[in-house]
Amino acid sequence: MDYSSIAIKVFEIESQAVLDLSKKLNSDFDRSIRKIIDTSGRVIICGMGKSGIIGKKIAATLASTGTPSFFMHPGEAFHGDLGMVTSNDVFIAISNSGETDEVLKLIPFLKDNGNFIISLTGSPSSTLALSSDSHLNVGVSEEACPLKLAPTSSTTATLAMGDALAVTLMKARNFQPENFARFHPGGSLGRRLLSRVSDEMYSENLPFIDSSASSSELISVMTEGRLGIAIVQDANCMAIVTDGDVRRSIEIYNEKFFSKRVSDLMTSNPQCISSTARVEDALVLMEASSITTLLVTEGSDIVGVFKK
Incomplete structure (x- = not known):
């Protein structure tokens, strides 16, 4: 049969x-x-x-x-x-x-x-x-x-x-999708459309570091922060150093890496998002920029880190 x-x-x-x-x-x-x-x-x-x-x-x-x-x-x-x-x-x-x-x-x-x-x-x-x-x-x-x-x-x-x-x-x-999400708050769509960045961001013990700090200090801060990044917020500068930046720098500088400063490794003007933005907006921005981390701001202050 x-x-x-x-x-x-x-x-x-x-x-x-x-x-x-x-x-x-x-x-x-x-x-x-x-x-x-x-x-x-x-x-x-x-x-x-x-x-x-x-x-x-x-x-x-x-x-x-x-x-x-x-x-x-x-x-x-x-x-x-x-x-x-x-x-x-x-x-x-x-x-x-x-x-x-x-x-x-x-x-x-x-x-x-x-x-x-x-x-x-x-x-x-x-x-x-x-x-x-x-x-x-x-x-x-x-x-x-x-x-x-x-x-x-x-x-x-x-x-x-x-x-x-x-x-x-x-x-x-x-x-609209937003209406659908209201009736499905427990699903992934509900998370994307109803939750705010402030609901899901990391805000405790953020890994801030000075741009003049050494690469050794950088690694220590990143290790303690457990977010895979270090954040620079000087008077006239907002920047980020990711674990990817560190790996690429090691490949480029080899043993000279440990003589470098954070200012040599950081990426200025990183992607940021407001703490009041929807998770959906954050995810769309990250997907468009091919990144997995956003700095969360309130006014001119960095108040958190949002990760995909």
Whole structure:
């Protein structure tokens, strides 16, 4: 049995199912987007079984991209969780058949509550589709499952429609990386965009040295500082000596290296950044300059060292 050929067939069937969604889009998609944007409430997503699992992912994607959203299990909803639904909320109900009993039982409450109902089904003529204010057709011509029973293409299509909603809403709201980072403060993007240089700089026992100091003193200061640099801040000079500068100087001067002064080895006017700048700005500057260290300033004073 050629297992790879089976996998390839699955990819072909499911990718075609996603491509076919574009042919099914109509004015209901635009109406859904406008309603979600205009609502002062949240987006509540509901589904049973595999549709529920897909619904949880869609809710998570919406929530992390600027649309307040959460998933509600239809069974729990029917036994008290409907109390979390306000009249301003938009309700997205997912059911491939459009006849899932647990979901349909919620319709009378939602209508009486004044909720705008968006349904994702594979059947525009289903009870759920006809009961909704907007219907998004996620029907597929075939499941990738060889028995045509397990939800495969249909769940992929539903997930893709959820992504289409989320991305469209992002663009409509001009959602920026900074906004995304606010909802992901623990990730690398959050660090880059939300943290300030002052949050991550080294500021204790900075390795300052006078420009007239000897190379031996320089090595001692750099060793004690443990930052791989020494900082020069004389009355009329701001400079830096890195461990790379020391290595290159040793190659150039050989035994004469120890007769040199810091002024012979330092790099004047090094790259600096304000302590209030974002970490993102610091990293961009370092990448553009092909360096791994920045001096951090407050006014004319060096107050820290930021390292990549």
